[in-house]
Amino acid sequence: MSRPRAHTLVCRRCLVGPACWVAFAVLLVTGPARPQDVSTGIRRRGQFLRTELLRAETEQTYSCALAPTSGSYPTLLFRRQERVRQHEARVYEVVVEDRVTDAETGRDGITYRALPGEEIRGETTTRETARDLGAFADAPFVVNGIAVQTDAAGLYVDTAQALLVPFDDLSVNALDVTVRHQELGTVSFRVTRYLTLRWQEKRPDERLRLVQTDLLVALGADFEPLTPAGHEGLRVSVSMPESVVCGQECVVRVEARNDGKRPVACLVARIFGRHAWLSGTTFYLGNIPAGTHRNFERVIHIPNGADLGPVFAAVGFWDILGPIREAVQPLSGTVVAGAIPGPAAPTPAAP
Amino acid sequence: MPARRTARGRGRRRRGCTALCAALLGLLQARAAEEATGPAPDQAAPEVRFRALDLHDRREALADVLHRLTSERDSRREEHRAYIEAVAAFQAVQSPADDEARLKACIGVATSLERLDEQLRDSRLRRLEVLDRVQAEAGQTDGSASVEGAKILREVDAEVRLMLAQQAEQSRRMDGLKRQVTALANAIPPPAEFQEAGGPLMRLTGRGPEAFYASTTPATAGLFLRFVQAQPPGPARSAWESRLAGAAPESVLGGVSWPEAQRLCEWLSSEERVPYRLPSLKEAEALAQARPGSAAAFWCAEPWAPRDHQERRDLKRFGVDLVTLWDGTAKLTGKTGPSAEVPFARYPSLVVYLVTPIQTGVALRWQRVRAQPP
Numbered sequence: 001m002s003r004p005r006a007h008t009l010v011c012r013r014c015l016v017g018p019a020c021w022v023a024f025a026v027l028l029v030t031g032p033a034r035p036q037d038v039s040t041g042i043r044r045r046g047q048f049l050r051t052e053l054l055r056a057e058t059e060q061t062y063s064c065a066l067a068p069t070s071g072s073y074p075t076l077l078f079r080r081q082e083r084v085r086q087h088e089a090r091v092y093e094v095v096v097e098d099r100v101t102d103a104e105t106g107r108d109g110i111t112y113r114a115l116p117g118e119e120i121r122g123e124t125t126t127r128e129t130a131r132d133l134g135a136f137a138d139a140p141f142v143v144n145g146i147a148v149q150t151d152a153a154g155l156y157v158d159t160a161q162a163l164l165v166p167f168d169d170l171s172v173n174a175l176d177v178t179v180r181h182q183e184l185g186t187v188s189f190r191v192t193r194y195l196t197l198r199w200q201e202k203r204p205d206e207r208l209r210l211v212q213t214d215l216l217v218a219l220g221a222d223f224e225p226l227t228p229a230g231h232e233g234l235r236v237s238v239s240m241p242e243s244v245v246c247g248q249e250c251v252v253r254v255e256a257r258n259d260g261k262r263p264v265a266c267l268v269a270r271i272f273g274r275h276a277w278l279s280g281t282t283f284y285l286g287n288i289p290a291g292t293h294r295n296f297e298r299v300i301h302i303p304n305g306a307d308l309g310p311v312f313a314a315v316g317f318w319d320i321l322g323p324i325r326e327a328v329q330p331l332s333g334t335v336v337a338g339a340i341p342g343p344a345a346p347t348p349a350a351p
Numbered sequence: 352m353p354a355r356r357t358a359r360g361r362g363r364r365r366r367g368c369t370a371l372c373a374a375l376l377g378l379l380q381a382r383a384a385e386e387a388t389g390p391a392p393d394q395a396a397p398e399v400r401f402r403a404l405d406l407h408d409r410r411e412a413l414a415d416v417l418h419r420l421t422s423e424r425d426s427r428r429e430e431h432r433a434y435i436e437a438v439a440a441f442q443a444v445q446s447p448a449d450d451e452a453r454l455k456a457c458i459g460v461a462t463s464l465e466r467l468d469e470q471l472r473d474s475r476l477r478r479l480e481v482l483d484r485v486q487a488e489a490g491q492t493d494g495s496a497s498v499e500g501a502k503i504l505r506e507v508d509a510e511v512r513l514m515l516a517q518q519a520e521q522s523r524r525m526d527g528l529k530r531q532v533t534a535l536a537n538a539i540p541p542p543a544e545f546q547e548a549g550g551p552l553m554r555l556t557g558r559g560p561e562a563f564y565a566s567t568t569p570a571t572a573g574l575f576l577r578f579v580q581a582q583p584p585g586p587a588r589s590a591w592e593s594r595l596a597g598a599a600p601e602s603v604l605g606g607v608s609w610p611e612a613q614r615l616c617e618w619l620s621s622e623e624r625v626p627y628r629l630p631s632l633k634e635a636e637a638l639a640q641a642r643p644g645s646a647a648a649f650w651c652a653e654p655w656a657p658r659d660h661q662e663r664r665d666l667k668r669f670g671v672d673l674v675t676l677w678d679g680t681a682k683l684t685g686k687t688g689p690s691a692e693v694p695f696a697r698y699p700s701l702v703v704y705l706v707t708p709i710q711t712g713v714a715l716r717w718q719r720v721r722a723q724p725p
Contacts, residue, residue: 170665272671274684274692280665307685312696316669323670330695 044112045120046093054124057085062136064143064179064187066218067155068211072297074163074218076143076156076179078136084129090122142180160249161299163215167193168280170270191215196266196320197223221286221296226265231317231324233260233290236269238315238329243336247304252331254283254315257293264288265320269296271331273313277303278331283315306335412488413500419481420507426474427514433467434521441528450539455720457536464529471522478518481511541712547623549577551705555712557637562709565630565638569649569702570615573600575607578615581622605702609674609694612650612703619705625715628652630706632689635677638704639687648683649704651675655691676701 060082067077095112102109135154140147148156158164166175173193180186193215199222202210210217235257244250254269269283283296313331317324437460444456489504541562546552551566551574572595579591598604607615616627629652630638638649655673657663666673673691676684683700684690692701 169661170668171661270665270669272666272669272673272693274690307683310696310698312693312698314671314673314693314695316666316671318669323668325670328669328671330693 042097043115044095044097045122046095046112046114048122049091049093049119052089052091052121054087054089056087059083059085060184061130062181062184062187063130064141064177065189065212066191066215068218068220069157070220072219073161074158074215076148076158078139078141078150078154078156078179080133080136080154082131082133084131086127086129087124088127089124092120092122094118094120139181144177159299160301163191164282164298167215168282170282189213195223195268196225199224216284216286219284221284223266223284223286225320226263226287228262229265229320230260230262231264231267231319231321231327232262233258234264234267234288234317234319234324234327235259236315236317236327236329238269238331240331240333243334244300244302244311246302246306246308246335246337249299249301250333251297251299252281253295253297254285255293255295256285256288256317258288258290261290263290267294267317267319269315269317271313271315273311273331275306275311275313277301277306278311278313302335308335308337310334409488409491409497409500412484413503416481416484416488416507417503419477419484420510423474423478423481423511423514426477427517430467430470430474430518430521433463433470434525437463437467437525437528441532444532444535450542451716451720454536454539454716455723457532457539458717458721460532461529461536464525464532468522468525471518471525475515475518478511478515482508482515485511541709542716545712545715547625547715550619550623550625550627553705553707553712555709556641556706557634560709561633561637563630563634563637564707564709564712565634565641566705569603569605569647569704570607570612571600572598572602572604574619575604575615576600578618581618603702605699606697607650607701607703608697609650609692613652615703616705625707625711627705627707630677630704632675632677634706635689638706639677639679643679647680648676648678648698648701650701651677651689655689657691 060080063079063081065077067075069075094115096115098111098113100109100111101107135152136150137152137154139150139154141150141156142148143156144162146160146162148158150156163175163177166172175191175193176188177191178186178188190213192210192213195216197210197214197217199207199210199217212218216223237255238252239255240252241250252271256264256267256269258264265287267285267288269285271278271281273279278300281298281300283298285294285296288294311333315329315331317327440456440460440463444453444460485504485508489501489508541555544552544554544567545564551568551570553564554567555562556565557563575591576595576598579588579595582588595604612629616629619625620627629650631652635649635651651674653675655675657666672694674694675689676692677689678684678687681687683698
């Protein structure tokens, strides 16, 4: 517990301080009648003693962030959380302010005296802490309007690449993701996409944040601007199924191999063509060191109303040095209606 | 005339010999006199003149001038007659109803005017020479010039100057006539159709100065097979040959890429010496308007230039070039009008129309008419 302590403040600038001038005026008026030691008895807040918990509210919630992966499919990690909101108050000791006049020097001063057993409650604050309760397994969510289901590890792999689609507009660099759980409410976070990212210059906490929020970092694509870089030895290939079916999805795959001596930096590919469902699809290949290769695939949904017949498009490439005109690849396929005719089913044997 | 000239020439030579003999005789006499009296170094030999010879020469020169004048009078009459004929031909140009006949008449008038113009240039030079000669003769002051001779020279001078003035006036009128003939030829509408040997039938499309010739049908399998067979052997040629093997020559060919369509135009242009090319956007629009419903999707010459700034920036950023096609029936792209397409697209319903400027038809008809016998 607190012990009473006396605090004395001696005015060192009585000739210049306005408070001292006021005290001097009071002394002039009341001086002859005043005793040597005058106690005003004003109660004031003293030193901080402790923090008192007023009440605590516990809430079951969850977190959602990008999970690091290596591939072409963004993955979301869902974790259960217990969020505790603590309403706290700070407690201070009570002191009494006494005014005294030094008998020897005649100078005025203020003395504080702690009152034992008495306390003053200060301002109230709210503190929130989250406690991780593990993976949110096998739970249904709605992510940006799309119903998803986590697996046993609390992961959801975006196999439709719905998180990549908004970024096909190259002017979009950030996307607000809203996750809704039927019971636990809504959680929002922002996903970014930086086509050049100076990862090496980032602090560890920034890197951790980027792993959870940046799409390309989470996908394991290296988009650190490299110098010197070149694309002399770049070999690219594009593949698409020969036949794609209306209303279904198909996978377009871009593979890049660097047979040159210098790394290819921040390689991005993009489909151009007349067909809206195909055009604009972007592939993030990133840095490709010499002698290595990297591929990226995109899932493309063919709308039901797509024109049947052949479809043609071009895949253009860009790296940190600019467009790579010589690498432009043709892309073609055929849109068919209904199921793709496969091998004839074996005729059942006659009984 | 040549016989007369020959006789005169003989006479001139004879007189020349006589004069030479007289001169030599004179020289010998002078030499003998010198030897008798001794040398006189500071004294020059006196000029020996024979008045009779001078008179004779003057008379000859005068006769030559008069002869030339007679010749120029004939020439001038001939020029005037040709001019009158050209004017009459020009007046007759407007009567034929047929464009080709009118063009032929225009070409005839223009040709005769060109010929006459050339003739006038030559005769002007000749007449100026005659004037020089007259002035040279009139300038002789050795006393041999007779009053009558001077009078003749003055009359010749006046007549030649009159001829030159008439000729200048005629040239001025001919210039005006040429302009009228040119305007008349330009006013003749271009032929509605033309076809070069082996090339497609080209029909005039559009109006005014922006009109052009477009092939009445898209490029056919037969035309493309000729193009393919003109290419060096290779897998691409073999593939095309096998594809075209069963196709009827008159059937419309689709599934041709934009570079192949461009090469087809270049090849046909060099073969037929007619500048064939793919239609521009304006021409494609006019073509679709002129043949509504029949003009399917076809390639245009222009590269695709998107209006959207972002699309333009993305194409530039990735170094991709798209080209333009025109869909006249909205069967390929779902909308009528221009669309972006990758150059290597081979849609079966995407065909090739060939166009050529309006000047081609005009020039070909001009060449054809000029080649016809008058």
